[in-house]
Amino acid sequence: MIGEKFKTLLSKNNLRLTSERMRLFNELKDSPAPLTINNLVKRTSDTLDQSTVYRNLDLFEELGVTHRVYTGWKYKVELSDSFKSHHHHMLCSNCGVVIEFHESKELIKDLDRISKKYSFNISNHSLEITGTCSNCS
Amino acid sequence: MIGEKFKTLLSKNNLRLTSERMRLFNELKDSPAPLTINNLVKRTSDTLDQSTVYRNLDLFEELGVTHRVYTGWKYKVELSDSFKSHHHHMLCSNCGVVIEFHESKELIKDLDRISKKYSFNISNHSLEITGTCSNCS
DNA sequence: TAGCTTATTGCGAAAAATTTGCAATAAGGA
DNA sequence: TCCTTATTGCAAATTTTTCGCAATAAGCTA
Structure with missing residues (x-):
């Protein structure tokens, strides 16, 4: 299970598994294409604060959960190879x-x-x- | 001469060759590595307004004079293949x-x-x- | 299961990045 | 040299991103 890996990674780093992080992770996992930060802020604005999105995207990047890809004019975020096969x-x-x-x-x-x-x-x-x-x- | 190509491209599109555009173009041409927009704003702040930098970088991109590369955390700008060999x-x-x-x-x-x-x-x-x-x- | 510690969140506001309207300026054709 | 109008600088508005801090809740411990 892909989510398990995510959870393990967090706990290994003394980071907590919050519903906000799970939400963000799932948003990325379920997206067929990379998303801009703005996409993510908007998509989660019903329950997540923008600062939470920013902070966690930084964290995800550091942990290697996500990486940025540059398609088109702005860069976008997607799950990295450990969570989605390299492509x-x-x-x-x-x-x-x-x-x-x-x-x-x-x-x-x-x-x-x-x-x-x-x-x-x-x-x-x-x-x-x-x-x-x-x-x- | 590489600058000639730039000039021709501008005039073909009914765009004027201003000292500001030339400055920006040269700044890019002379840089050994891609530059962030912020780099360019700062480097030219003695004579160019930030809005001029932004407007012209947009223009350069449209004209195919520059492209954005994504190295590291932020994207950067460099002359495109027509003005610098593809790499x-x-x-x-x-x-x-x-x-x-x-x-x-x-x-x-x-x-x-x-x-x-x-x-x-x-x-x-x-x-x-x-x-x-x-x-x- | 309840209590405790502290990482994490939301909020509000600040800082940084980018865009815009408009009057003044200057490129370049006539 | 004059004229037209693209382009600039300026000042201000937007948008994006960051930050401090009190309130909240994750998850370990008893």
Whole structure:
């Protein structure tokens, strides 16, 4: 169960599992596409204060629960690889649809090559594509 | 000359070449790494008003003169491929250094494959890597 | 289960970032 | 050099994000 992992992570760090955190986590989990902070503030405004949203998003990021992706004009937040399988995005600049796709072995190899070439220890990477989807072009 | 291209682009769109725009463009051109909007506001505050910076960065983006890259916590602005050769970034999460690198043929092939698979017409892509640089690890 | 400790929340307000209206200025074509 | 109008600076409004603090509630302990 994905929620269990979240709960464990919190307690391991002496952090409390509050209904607010659960709400935010679920909001992210249930979203088919990354959300802006503003999206999250609005979606939860019935029960959560904006400061709670901000504080917890910072926390989530620190804990590695979420990461920010930059699709389009503003960055957005989504669950990170530990909670959702690693993937990348294609953003249609016409209709705004976001398509997720998984990376190829070739890309992984390529990253490995780059890592060696620059003696750079890669911990994370993001690949974001923009263009027009099949419907729009 | 790279500046010429910029000038031509402006006049083609019935936009005027002002000293403020030139200043902003040069600030971007001369920077070895992408800049945050705030960086630009501060760097030019001796002669440019913040609203001028914001308005022109929007314009630059629309014209395709710049694009936003997401390295680290906030997004940054840099000249786009037409004005600076296409490249990607590695950000050291320890010391903050940004290393540029050029993409491989393999990556291009891979993008092409993805494009076909999803019938997605790719106009742009970004690959951002984080980790630790050779000095820090 | 009740009590205790303290992490977390909501609230209100402050600070920072971004946008806007408008009069004054200056780019660039005639 | 003149004229038209895009662009700027200024000041103020909005929007976004942060912060201090008292009230609340999570979760450990007895």
